[in-house]
Amino acid sequence: MEIFDRFQLLRSQTLPDLVEEEVLRMIKSGELAAGSRLNELELSERLKVSRSIVREAMRSLEQAHLVRQEKNRGMFVREVLPKEAEELYQLRAGLDEMAGRLLAPHITAAELDELESFIRRLEGANGIDETFPLNIAFHDRLVEMTGNTTLLGFYRQIINRMHLLRRRSFSAGGSASHAEHRAILAALRTGDPIASGEAMRAHVDHGFERMRQSRAEIETMPQPTRKTRGRG
Amino acid sequence: MEIFDRFQLLRSQTLPDLVEEEVLRMIKSGELAAGSRLNELELSERLKVSRSIVREAMRSLEQAHLVRQEKNRGMFVREVLPKEAEELYQLRAGLDEMAGRLLAPHITAAELDELESFIRRLEGANGIDETFPLNIAFHDRLVEMTGNTTLLGFYRQIINRMHLLRRRSFSAGGSASHAEHRAILAALRTGDPIASGEAMRAHVDHGFERMRQSRAEIETMPQPTRKTRGRG
């Protein structure tokens, strides 16, 4: 690591930042399941920091809607009910449409190549453990290319919240998905904002339908629950 | 206040929540100007709480992009530069367009009346101190009517951040604005999602242009600055 990077790190990273990052990682990876309870003392001991640090980190995650605090009762990883899941999809569709509209007019040849490379890797990948992160990265990069960092921030917030959905199918692959990726790329190539936006929106809308299907087939809708996990 | 409300309050409100609320109010009201420094000790003494409480509240506001923390140097009310201002407007335009699309198909007669009442009051109001909060309330209520609480949450986050813009013109009135409100209402009355969405988007886009104009006339673009205000 470059000396300048370390300098920046020491200068900017506080313990609460690191704890927040770690808990976010645990939520994203599924290590911490939706609905599970977070014990302050246990967390602070595991990460070798004081409870104050953990509490600060949790405040941030609460604002991001990833955990919820009940006064005097503790913190819980949030559960996303079907209604909210649909709302998140609607929002993501809106933002992705925006991204397509914004990006199309000024995307470069190099960027088109980069996106195509993502798509090729996605088509070659198999198993959700390979496709899932690649798919996330593809869409993240596409939004990043718009140059609108505020949009990117909101987009990531939505994706983070979508990680709370039980099934990872919210961003899974499949041949239908691959075709849609190609359609997005084709639209961007023409430089048409409207067509690009619509290709993006269609992809998200179809993704929502695929999730509903797979959920309907495999499991019942998740119900709200107060039940906490064992504390061992 | 109802006994049940007080019960709910005691049950849910923590000190950090109250502090966060208060600082948010101060930022919105302009009591705390963008760029100004926040002294932990001073805040904690003024609000009669410990520094830990203030720090927790600030973590939340930081996640909401309303303040920024510099390690060992303090917290500052964020400044929104022109690039970010434009991005916020683009985002708001996107979300408002979404709101129009979502609301149009199922808006009720009572809701149309309510919105019209807002518009009439806006047309009768004068001075930014009257029009500003009314205008905010009108748009907030409209988004709320969509029933998409997740959308409403993101929308409010954007509006909060827009309060950091120096000139309140980001949501000011004017006869042009009034006409656009009428156009939105008319579109919603027809129940057409596309037309309603476009009316909403047009209103925000024009609002952005109005802000740019007034800023170009009156002041130079705000520059990034490290300078802190006096500490008295």
Place this chain on the structure above:
DNA sequence: GATTGTCGGATTGCCGACAATTTGACAATC
């Protein structure tokens, strides 16, 4: 006189301790 070194007050980063609340178990009462 401009640069560099040193120091002290002010402020933040972090921690451990105490108080308040919750929660489940068990006893008491009808």
Place this chain on the structure above:
DNA sequence: GATTGTCAAATTGTCGGCAATCCGACAATC
């Protein structure tokens, strides 16, 4: 035996204090 009262362990809410860092002032050096 179902309800109510009581208690203790576990956990969270809040606080004040110590250490580390920053920052401006002043002194020293060239």
